[in-house]
Amino acid sequence: MVREAEFDWSTHMLPYYDDVPNAPLNSIIGGASFWVMTAPDRTDAEYAAVAEFFNFISTIENARRWHVESGFLPIRFGVFEELEAEGFYEENPGADIPYLQLTRAEPTENSRGLRLGNMPEIRNIIQEEFELAIQGQQTAQQALDNAVQRGNVVLRAFERANR
Amino acid sequence: MKRRTIYRHKLLPYLLLAPQLAVTLVFFFWPAGQAIYQSVLIQDPFGLRTQFVWLENFQIVLTNPVYLESVRVTIIFSTAVTLLAMAPALLLAVMADQVVRGASGYRTLIVWPYAIAPAVAAVLWLFIFHPSIGQIGQGLRTLGIPWDYRINGDQALLLVIFVSAWKQVSYNFLFFLAGLQSMPKTILEAASIDGASPRRRFWMIVFPLLSPTTFFLLVVNIIYAFFDTFGVIHALTQGGPGRSTTTMMYRVYRDGVINLDLGGSSAQSVILMTAVIILTVVQFKYIERRVHY
Known part of the structure; x- marks a missing residue:
C-alpha cells in the first residue's frame, strides 16, 4: 500500500467506548499456529528435532526478519524494542500499531484470546446471526442471544465428541 | 427377433464394463457406504475418538431448526430452478426448430452455457449483477432499486436460482x-388439414408426444438442482447472507x-440421498404412467 496507493491513508488504534470498565483492552490475536501431533512410534530424536525447530524460528533474528519482511507481528518479545531503538518505526509509520494494540493492556480472562471447541462453526454462527441483524430480520440483542444459544449447543457437542 | 451384439470372446463384455x-x-x-457408516457415529474431527450412537445423529439433525x-x-430452490430451466428451453427449442437459415449458429450459441463450469458461470454473473462492479447491479441501484444480494437474502436466492437455471x-x-x-410430420399435417391452430x-399433439423427453428432463433437472448447484452457490453467496441460500x-458441505x-453431515448426506432416491422412484412410478411412448 505504501508503494501503490494513490490516496492518503494512515494506521491507527481501534476505537473504544471509554465508559466500559477497564477500557481500552488489548485486541485479540488471530492467525495460524504450529501444532505438534504425536504418533505411536516417535523417537526421542524426533522430539528433539521439533524442539530445535521451534527454538530456531523464535530466535530474535528470525522473528525480526519475519516481522520486517512480511509485516506480520513478531512472535516474541525483544524484536519490537530492538527495532524501535533502531528507528525502524519512524521510517515505517504504522508498522508498530498492531503490536501496540495487542499489548495495550494487561489481558483479562476474556481478552486473552479465543480457544473454543469447534471454533470455525461458532465463528460462522456469529457471522450468520450478524448478517441477519444487518438485513433487519432481528435486533442486535436477538442476534447475540441466538449466537450464545447456538454456540453453547456446539460447545456441548464438542465436549461430547472429545470425551 | 431381437438384435443382439454377439462378442466372440466371452470375457470381453465384462472387461469393457469393468x-x-x-x-x-x-x-x-x-x-x-462410508457416509452411512459415519452417520451412526459421533467422532472428533481427526477420527481418534469414536462413539457409536445409533440414530441419534439423525434425531439431532431432523430436530434442528437450521436444518x-x-x-x-x-x-x-429446486422447484424454481426446474421450472425456470425447462420452460425457456422448450420455448427456445420450438423457435429453433422453425428456423431455416443459420439454424446451427443459433443451436451453438444456445448450447454454450452448458460447457461452462458452474463456478465460472457464477463468477460471470457476479460480475454482471454485483452492486458496485456489475453493469446491471449498478444500473438497478441508479434506478432506485435497493439491489444488494450480499445483504438481502431474497435477492441472493433469486440470483442463485437464475444462474443455476x-x-x-x-x-x-x-x-x-x-x-x-x-x-412424425404426418400427424401434424393431418391436424392442420383438420383446421387446428398452431397453438392447439x-x-x-406436440407436447404430449414430447412427454418422454419432458419426464426424463424433469428427473435430471431435479437431481441437478439438488446436487450440481453447489458450485454456483459456493462461488456466489457461500450459503447466502444469513443462511438464505x-x-x-450446501448444509452438508x-x-x-x-x-x-x-457424524451430523453424514446423517444429512444419507437423508439427502434417500430423499432424491424417493423422489426419483415416485416420479418413475406415478408420472411415467402418463407418458406416451
Whole structure:
C-alpha cells in the first residue's frame, strides 16, 4: 500500500467506548499456529528435532526478519524494542500499531484470546446471526442471544465428541 | 427377433464394463457406504475418538431448526430452478426448430452455457449483477432499486436460482430440440388439414408426444438442482447472507468440511440421498404412467 496507493491513508488504534470498565483492552490475536501431533512410534530424536525447530524460528533474528519482511507481528518479545531503538518505526509509520494494540493492556480472562471447541462453526454462527441483524430480520440483542444459544449447543457437542 | 451384439470372446463384455463399474464403485458406493457408516457415529474431527450412537445423529439433525430451514430453501430452490430451466428451453427449442437459415449458429450459441463450469458461470454473473462492479447491479441501484444480494437474502436466492437455471437451459434445449425434430410430420399435417391452430397443434399433439423427453428432463433437472448447484452457490453467496441460500447440499458441505461435524453431515448426506432416491422412484412410478411412448 505504501508503494501503490494513490490516496492518503494512515494506521491507527481501534476505537473504544471509554465508559466500559477497564477500557481500552488489548485486541485479540488471530492467525495460524504450529501444532505438534504425536504418533505411536516417535523417537526421542524426533522430539528433539521439533524442539530445535521451534527454538530456531523464535530466535530474535528470525522473528525480526519475519516481522520486517512480511509485516506480520513478531512472535516474541525483544524484536519490537530492538527495532524501535533502531528507528525502524519512524521510517515505517504504522508498522508498530498492531503490536501496540495487542499489548495495550494487561489481558483479562476474556481478552486473552479465543480457544473454543469447534471454533470455525461458532465463528460462522456469529457471522450468520450478524448478517441477519444487518438485513433487519432481528435486533442486535436477538442476534447475540441466538449466537450464545447456538454456540453453547456446539460447545456441548464438542465436549461430547472429545470425551 | 431381437438384435443382439454377439462378442466372440466371452470375457470381453465384462472387461469393457469393468472401468465404468470400477469408477461407480470407488466414487459412489464406497463414499455412500462410508457416509452411512459415519452417520451412526459421533467422532472428533481427526477420527481418534469414536462413539457409536445409533440414530441419534439423525434425531439431532431432523430436530434442528437450521436444518429444517435448509430443507425449505431446497424445496423452493429446486422447484424454481426446474421450472425456470425447462420452460425457456422448450420455448427456445420450438423457435429453433422453425428456423431455416443459420439454424446451427443459433443451436451453438444456445448450447454454450452448458460447457461452462458452474463456478465460472457464477463468477460471470457476479460480475454482471454485483452492486458496485456489475453493469446491471449498478444500473438497478441508479434506478432506485435497493439491489444488494450480499445483504438481502431474497435477492441472493433469486440470483442463485437464475444462474443455476441459466446453466441448465442449454441441456434441456438440446433434448427438447431432438424430441421436436423426431416428431412424425404426418400427424401434424393431418391436424392442420383438420383446421387446428398452431397453438392447439402444439398443446394437443406436440407436447404430449414430447412427454418422454419432458419426464426424463424433469428427473435430471431435479437431481441437478439438488446436487450440481453447489458450485454456483459456493462461488456466489457461500450459503447466502444469513443462511438464505443454504440448500441441503450446501448444509452438508458446511457441516462436514468446515465445521468438521462428521457424524451430523453424514446423517444429512444419507437423508439427502434417500430423499432424491424417493423422489426419483415416485416420479418413475406415478408420472411415467402418463407418458406416451
